[in-house]
Amino acid sequence: MERWPWPSGGAWLLVAARALLQLLRADLRLGRPLLAALALLAVLDWLCQRLLPPLAALAVLAAAGWIALSCLARPPRLPVATRAVLITGCDSGFGKEAAKKLDAMGFTVLATVLDLDSPGALELRACCSSNLRLLQMDLTKPADIRHALEFTKAHTTSTGLWGLVNNAGFNDVVADAELSPVATFRSCMEVNFFGALQLTKGLLPLLRRSRGRIVTVGSPAGDMPYPCLGAYGTSKAALVLLMDTFSCELLPWGIKVSVIQPGCFRTGEESVRKVDHWERRKQLLLANLSQELLQAYGEDYIEHLYGQFLHSLRLALPDLSPVVDAIIDALLAAQPRRRYYPGRGLGLMYFIHNYLPEGLRRRFLQAFFINPCLPRALQPSQPSPTPTQDAVQDPAPNLGLSPTEAQ
Structure with a gap:
């Protein structure tokens, strides 16, 4: 019919x-x-x-x-009006682009930078309105954080503080966790976790008063074991769990907390400078490895890791607008999401991580990011390593720390 x-x-x-x-x-x-x-x-x-x-x-x-x-449908958004927001890490990348976009929308933007004379800071001065204020802050220095808190209170007396965007992040080693100096784990935790914790706690009285927003840029490396990002991923995992705790505890105060887990975006300076930076980090890592680790893994292994990492940087997305749009939505949506996943292929990545067997998860991450070769000691033609005097002594890496600090 x-x-x-x-x-x-x-x-x-x-x-x-x-x-x-x-x-x-x-x-x-x-x-x-x-x-x-x-x-x-x-x-x-x-x-x-x-x-x-x-x-x-x-x-x-x-x-x-x-x-x-x-x-x-897009969720209904709140008006910008005279809202003020503090964004960390505005020298480049997501922070710089978010500061420019929010300033253009009419926000009062307080943008922190590591260097007030950096190219990113000069660009913000040149292209943004007088409503944008720059301040220098290093999240590893409590004095800088205290100054940022005083600066924020002084510049938001009439508007109040509506939002905090924890964007600043740090990582300077691409290597297996065994090869990464303990000092690197500490440095990542100081910036990515403890610095963000101290700043957020210091601004909570202002945010409680405005019933505002906390937006934090995390990383999928904090949700799944990306190869060679142990220090960075561990610090981001701690940060995201902290934000989930804040989300529950601050709900009665009307503060909404969102975490943004971006995909692979090109957030640093121009590629030539990035290559030079990572070449220096590789040489420093090699210079400070114990003889036992260098024999076990081999210099070729580390060269391969950094080559794969630089290749992934070249494939990263140059358009940062998906992340900036997520930051804006988290600040202005009447009901913001607790998680945002801007970027290409993240849905598939999380599906594989959550539902497929561990072996497939591992191989997918290696194919997507860094596919390490076999360490020298595991290659068929190589004899098994024997313990050396260097391995017994296990000297502290020479990264500008005194022996007491390294311990």
């Missing part, structure tokens, strides 16, 4: 009318999610016409279209 086409057409007209209205109000974006939803609706339409009576098909298709458009 031939089906009447009008119920299906009526449902599509309803869906099209609502989609057009949402597009005109900028509540909906043209993109792959919308196209995927329309494709699924078309499949559902085909099934309904063959399995259901006309009126039931109309009801199911219209309801499915309405729900899909509701899910795709």
Whole structure:
């Protein structure tokens, strides 16, 4: 029996009318999610016409279209008005781009930089309004954090502080955890965890008063064991757990906490300078390895790791707008998400990490980021290493620390 086409057409007209209205109000974006939803609706339409009576098909298709458009709609946003926000790590990358975008939207932006004369700081001075204030802050120095707290209180007396964006991050070693100096783990924790903790705690009285927002840039390396990012990933895992704790504890105060887990983006300076920087870090790592570790792993192994890492940097996305958009949504959405995952392939990555066997997870991360070769001692042609005097002594790495500090 031939089906009447009008119920299906009526449902599509309803869906099209609502989609057009949402597009005109900028509540909906043209993109792959919308196209995927329309494709699924078309499949559902085909099934309904063959399995259901006309009126039931109309009801199911219209309801499915309405729900899909509701899910795709942007959440309502709060007005910018005179809101003030503090962003850390604005010398480059996400921090710098977020500061520029928020300033253009009308926010009062307090942007922290490591160096007030850095290229990023000079760019912000040149292209932003007088509402943007720059201040120097090193998150490893309590005196700098205290000064930032006083600066923030002094510059938000009339507006209050609406948001804190914990963006600053640090990592300077790409190597297995055994090869990474303990000092590197401490440095990552000082910047990525303890610095963010001290700054956030210091600003909580202002944020409680405004019932504002805390937005923190984490990393998927804190959720899954990325090869050769043990120090960085460990610090980010601690930071994200801290933010989840804050999210629960600060809910009665009206403070909303969001964590952004970005994919692989090109956030540093120009590629030539990045290559020079990582070449210096590699040479310093090699110079400070014990003889036993150098024999076990081999210089070729470390050269391979850094070559793979630089290759992944070249493949990183140069457009930082997905992360900046996530920061803005976390600051202004009436009901912000607790997690944002901007970037290419993150959905597949988290699916594999959460649901597939451990061996497949490991191989996927290696193929995606760094695929290490076999250490020298594990290669078939190499004899097993024997303990050396260097291995017994296990000297502290020479990274500018006194022996007491290294211990």
